[in-house]
Amino acid sequence: ALGLPELVSGRATPPVLRGARSGEVLDVMETAPLDLDLISVASYRAEVPGPGGTVGRGRSGLLQSTKGCPYQCSFCHLPYGTRLQAQALESVIDDVDRYVAAGTTDFFLIDYVFGLGRTHFGALCDALADRTVRWFGQTRPEVVEQSVPERWRESGCWAMWLGVESLDVAGAGIGKTLTRASVDAAIARLEAAGITPLVFLMVGLPNDDERSIDRVASWLAETGLTFVVSQLTLRPGTALFAAKSQTHLGRPARTWDEVEAVNSAYRAALAIDPARAAARLESSPTNIFNLG
Secondary structure, eight states: OOOHHHHHTTOOOOSEEEOTTTOOEEETTSOOOOOGGGSOGGGOEEEEEOGGGOEEEEEOEEEOOEEOOSOOOTTOOOTTOSSOEEOOHHHHHHHHHHHHHTTOOEEEEOOSSTTSSHHHHHHHHHHHHTSOOEEEEEEOHHHHHTSOHHHHHHTTEEEEEEEEEOTTGGGSSSSOOOOHHHHHHHHHHHHHTTOEEEEEEEEOOTTOOHHHHHHHHHHHHHHOOEEEEEEOOOOTTSHHHHHHHHHHHSSOOOSHHHHHHHHHHHHHHSSSOHHHHHHHHHTSTTBGGGOO
């Protein structure tokens, strides 16, 4: 595994790792066949459709059909690199069939950007449409605008997480040029297709202030969107961490204590208290953790 020096240097995750005990070489870009005998399938839970169009929690499996992400948001660490790499469709569908045979018919597709790569995801939707399953995934609003979400719906998609982060994210200087118009358009496209939009939010971005948090709180109250919010943590190996490490230490961080020191200094310099801002948004009745 990589240590702190490799992470802060920006060195990519190696394509292979060596088992600590066996010495076996493991290719991290390959997915081993799913062995449901090794886990308690019924213990895994995630979002499922609730009564009356609500979002609930229930038994769910995890699927992944691509690895990597070509977008380079400066706060995001990409363990599989920036090249989108599709897994063999046959292996993904084999996993679906194994889950179904074990009694699981709801899934979370954890691909970083669902729909980015029309040929692959089109074939995946065609294969899922032949099975009685429900699934949800995650993507970017601009990808929804360029896709055909009706095709997703026909294959069993009932919800889609959107990486919104903030209504002011385009001005945050984090390499994400998402606009409010794109967010609104993506939500409308999903709803028109019969898919429930879910929203990832983040507080503690460089440009956050009380007014930006007010705008997000008002937007959530007006739209009734189901969401989850997290506090930004600066991660070694990301461009944002490297910049703030230089600001606060004058050099790259060398120890994990220095990583924490960089994060503490970063949070102290913000115009808001990110913990308080997160708690404010978390109190909303549409926070997914308040849905019962």
